[in-house]
Amino acid sequence: MTSQPLHRLRVLFLAALLVLGGCATIQPDPLPSWSDGPARQAIVDFVRQTTDSASPQFVPPDRRIATFDQDGTLWVEQPMYTQVMFALERVRDIVRAQPALAGEEPFRAVVAGDREAMAKFTERDIFKIVAVTESGLTVDAFAEVVRRWLATAKHPKFQRPYTELVYAPMQEAMKYLRANGYRTYIVTGGGQQFVRAFAEQVYGIPPEQVVGTMFRINYETRDGRPALVTAPELFFLNDKGGKPVGINMVLGRRPQAAFGNSDGDQQMLEYATAGDGARLAMIVLHDDADREFAYGPAAGLPESKVGTFTQALYDEAKKKGWTVISMKRDWKRVFAFEK
């Protein structure tokens, strides 16, 4: 009978161990930068429904694909897309190396800082400026140029590197999805080679999970070695209806979840949500002039040069049950550098 109290002690000790063990596995909040509300809830519900094997909405791991637009969805796109900022700054170096370009528009206007001429740039002008920064370079050399620029360039408003202007809540959402077996893809209207240069370091997204706009690339010989060299010719525009096509080209599956912020993303969201079972579609609304920027008709503001979130898209989102993410209301913090 003397062993009875000892036995009890042992049981209590083991129970305590189990509890402690249980405590040790309690996860910290995976979405600390999100306020409680419908946006956060939509993500949590979607993950629970699609990863619980007892759920009728269960999605097998190989089909767990989430696609993210980049500019305005994962990082700041104002006052201009980062790749265009990069191109405008690079043009000076390029004109120095190729003086023949100095008298040629649109390069002359950029080098001269002719704001009046630059304000009138057409899409074709912008394309020429972006193309000249990449064309003639091997894909490896271009990636190096991008990385060197990102290491020193600063955003005009925030005076911080562009790679710090990534939205903390979206980083958390990507990590949370990945922790639940989702593969996260960037599907951007920006250049595939531009985004691949930093996507792994900044987002943890490897090159094979970056779908973007493509220049024509040719297989050539450089210094006696085979090389992939970019030509100044658009090969594939990964925007609007191009996004589902680009997704099919690179990954060949319909995404289960898609995140965007403009009418360039509408078709990707349509395509993702047209599949069976639980689907998640989310659109970032830039309504926070204090912490980031406020722009676009859906925020009750004039049409913006980038990231067009029209009233029609807002109405469509409401009709289809897509979740609009209000930066102001749904995000406790926008950037990781905030306290």
Added chain:
Amino acid sequence: MTSQPLHRLRVLFLAALLVLGGCATIQPDPLPSWSDGPARQAIVDFVRQTTDSASPQFVPPDRRIATFDQDGTLWVEQPMYTQVMFALERVRDIVRAQPALAGEEPFRAVVAGDREAMAKFTERDIFKIVAVTESGLTVDAFAEVVRRWLATAKHPKFQRPYTELVYAPMQEAMKYLRANGYRTYIVTGGGQQFVRAFAEQVYGIPPEQVVGTMFRINYETRDGRPALVTAPELFFLNDKGGKPVGINMVLGRRPQAAFGNSDGDQQMLEYATAGDGARLAMIVLHDDADREFAYGPAAGLPESKVGTFTQALYDEAKKKGWTVISMKRDWKRVFAFEK
């Protein structure tokens, strides 16, 4: 002192357990269909060198990429590429559904079985025939058509389904590479959507790991739902210099190993082997008329309509240290259905 013999027994017993445990983890031969010889050895050495973390040639898991041509490298390509066989057989059904095509070449010749006209088909004629089987269909509907055809079609020589005419040694090589952390990609001159329809079932290769020739695909609305619909227009030819470009487009990394069988694969092998560290490049030589087919100049035979393995490529392979796989000498068995 009496415990000494008991202790000895225990040590012996534990030692025996360790040995048995060791035996239990001895792997069965991963390449049973390969004869001993330089080809088999090249694969084994490459895997050992690149996966042993103590090796100077160690390759981190995310860079372990192996690319495989399909026709003539993974399965039979004689007397004609399987996709062309598919297209020739499908044309009858298509002409029945679209009688306007009945009088139009090259469709008339196929339906009439006009061998004389068919012998004169140009590449453009073949392209038109292949395109008509895919164009106007959604990518999902086309995949279904391919799978239905493969379920019943038989190869004219072997009288077996095409999907049984996969080379057992190459299946083993792919599995062996995957077991060692490699991702295996198909990089084919054949259609990306055609190969994706069966690659997962036949090779264990998911859609995002199939790079192929692409028709233009458009985002449209079908029956009120968004759909990806193929147009009869070539978008990207994944052959010769196109293969490294297609690899960059879809996966954005240089392969560590590449397997091919013709001059359509030469640039892919060049590109793979131009990188640093241990690289593996292998070319299948079809020199086995008894078990499969023998064809092409490198086998001392006339130029073949498919899978051109020229003498120049053979010489290049020898010069560069690429391994030529002799089907006759290096493969104990060609197909899984052999005893």
